Amino acid sequence: MARAMEVIGDRWTILVLREAYYGVTRFDEFEYYVGVAPNILSNRLKKLVDAGIMKRMPLQEHSGRYDYVLTEKGRDFFPAYLALKKWGDDWLAEPEGPQVVFRDRKAGRAITYPKLLNASGKPLRLEDVEVIAGSGAVPFNRRRFGAAGEAVEAARPSRRERK
Amino acid sequence: MARAMEVIGDRWTILVLREAYYGVTRFDEFEYYVGVAPNILSNRLKKLVDAGIMKRMPLQEHSGRYDYVLTEKGRDFFPAYLALKKWGDDWLAEPEGPQVVFRDRKAGRAITYPKLLNASGKPLRLEDVEVIAGSGAVPFNRRRFGAAGEAVEAARPSRRERK
């Protein structure tokens, strides 16, 4: 998560990504639709390319023009984007409703994220969830889980000891 | 989206939220697990409370101690958090795998986000998706959609005209 936010967790990157999902590919289109200064945009596109989320495709030979297109990694972020958008639409939107809707081209219906369901087929509540250690859990003093995933009372140093 | 990112889109807030999903409620626990300076944490918790994502509950009368607990709005963000985490686990994680897994308490199985499916029941691809205007679409020069949702060639001013 920390890593994910490092990549997409700033005000501009997510908006660039949004435009990409809307079909935008060109520098000046991003610049216009996102409403960002060119230096910032340049920086963000570079970061997205470095992160493997977009790639920079020469438009023609020697035209000096490029398309910025999503990679698989970038397209694979779409569900997360959609989940974020749904939450925003549900809790933060203007009363008129969302400005943009994604529609399934074939079905002709809006795409919404399916509800998470618990084992009984009811909407999943946070109370249905338990947190366990994953395979990459680290054996240092920050952990809160034993080898089997059970909660462990961490040795939690005071602010002072922590340095 | 812009609004959503304004609320949760910084390096610390999402980590605070993560700890909340892990069951953390107390100031010093957040401070320790997130590894953040107390002034920053204070600020973020305040923002989360203001945004209606968490509430501050007095622990006892006059103890001067509080629990920070998720509101429904905050709990409703969990799917988005999970989608983000999944993307991060899939694309950015260490080879050992994720450090933490959410498990369905009853089913005893890890919760993962269901795949988005298109109208034919296959995994949804970005190509299956079209972008249309939502009910809140605004009739100003930034729009790219006609009244019926079809794409419209926007009058895109040059950088200069844009000011």
Add this chain to the structure above:
DNA sequence: CAGTATCCCAAGCGATACTG
């Protein structure tokens, strides 16, 4: 413990000018 206040510094932003 549960924060708040202060200080200093670095990073990022917006505007704009410039280049091929």
Add this chain to the structure above:
DNA sequence: CAGTATCGCTTGGGATACTG
């Protein structure tokens, strides 16, 4: 058009000291 370079300026961060 498609960027890069430069420049003040503000915001936010880390460290730490302080208070009830």
